[in-house]
Amino acid sequence: MSAPLRLVLFDVDGTLVDSQGSIVAAMTASFDAHSLPVPKRDAILSIVGLSLPVAMARLASEHSDTVQQRLVDGYKQAYHAHRLEQGAASSPLYPGALDAIEALHAVPEVLLGVATGKSQRGLDALIEAHGLERYFVTRQVADHHPSKPHPSMVDTARSETGVEAANTVMIGDTQFDMDMARAAGVAGIGVAWGYHERSALSGATSIIETFEQLPRALDDIWT
CATH class of the missing domain: 3.40.50.1000 (HAD superfamily/HAD-like)
Incomplete structure (x- = not known):
């Protein structure tokens, strides 16, 4: 059988x-681009695994949905750029x-x-x-x-x-x-x-x- x-x-x-290096770098770049305080590294890593909008809602809960969406878009752009720059070494x-x-x-x-x-x-x-x-x-x-x-x-x-x-x-x-x-x-x-x-x-x-x-x-x- x-x-x-x-x-x-x-x-x-x-x-x-x-991929923590790429994740932290992209999150830092996104918050910096919007002149917002960057979450601590531990906070960023704590949301890894969640879908990005849900993760951002936790990291930027004090900000509006519009700001959170801009942070999501900024993160995607920064992560993509980091991956193109480093290739497999990024993760x-x-x-x-x-x-x-x-x-x-x-x-x-x-x-x-x-x-x-x-x-x-x-x-x-x-x-x-x-x-x-x-x-x-x-x-x-x-x-x-x-x-x-x-x-x-x-x-x-x-x-x-x-x-x-x-x-x-x-x-x-x-x-x-x-x-x-x-x-x-x-x-x-x-x-x-x-x-x-x-x-x-x-x-x-x-x-x-x-x-x-x-x-x-x-x-x-x-x-």
């Missing part, structure tokens, strides 16, 4: 790639990320996907920069969904792949990822190297310290 299909969904920023893969992706991709019954607060343009550029085009069969981005932790990204990925909730795992570095997994009725694996403190990942089924621990964590969930 053949093994059931499994679906492994990865968050991107703070999970697969370390390097974490140690072990590519090996983990390749190992999982080699398992016939395992499908890989992405669920990210990035835009479609941003995700496509990152995947191309790192040569990851062939690995992810489903790519869920902020353009087409409510912000995390709404379960829409996971639900849509499952619908596209036909994988049951019991056979789906969400891997991420933030509370938003773990809350999204719980809302979608799937297991969540937290990663300890990202942008939220380990204590924020309390909703995770398990927490891993390195990508080398991922196979065991997946086996524990599926067996």
Whole structure:
């Protein structure tokens, strides 16, 4: 009897790639351009994973919707410019990320996907920069969904792949990822190297310290 299909969904920023330099630089440039006080680095990293309008509403809650939208537009422009200038170096893969992706991709019954607060343009550029085009069969981005932790990204990925909730795992570095997994009725694996403190990942089924621990964590969930 053949093994059931499994679906492994990865968050991107703070999970697969370390993009904090680009994120902080772009946010700083946007606030500076509007002569507004720049949020502290910890505050900026705390909203990574949320869709950009939701993130900006948290960072600039004292400002009007119009100002927040201008900040969003400024961030997009600055981030895009930073990516064009630095290429893949603007968001390097974490140690072990590519090996983990390749190992999982080699398992016939395992499908890989992405669920990210990035835009479609941003995700496509990152995947191309790192040569990851062939690995992810489903790519869920902020353009087409409510912000995390709404379960829409996971639900849509499952619908596209036909994988049951019991056979789906969400891997991420933030509370938003773990809350999204719980809302979608799937297991969540937290990663300890990202942008939220380990204590924020309390909703995770398990927490891993390195990508080398991922196979065991997946086996524990599926067996």
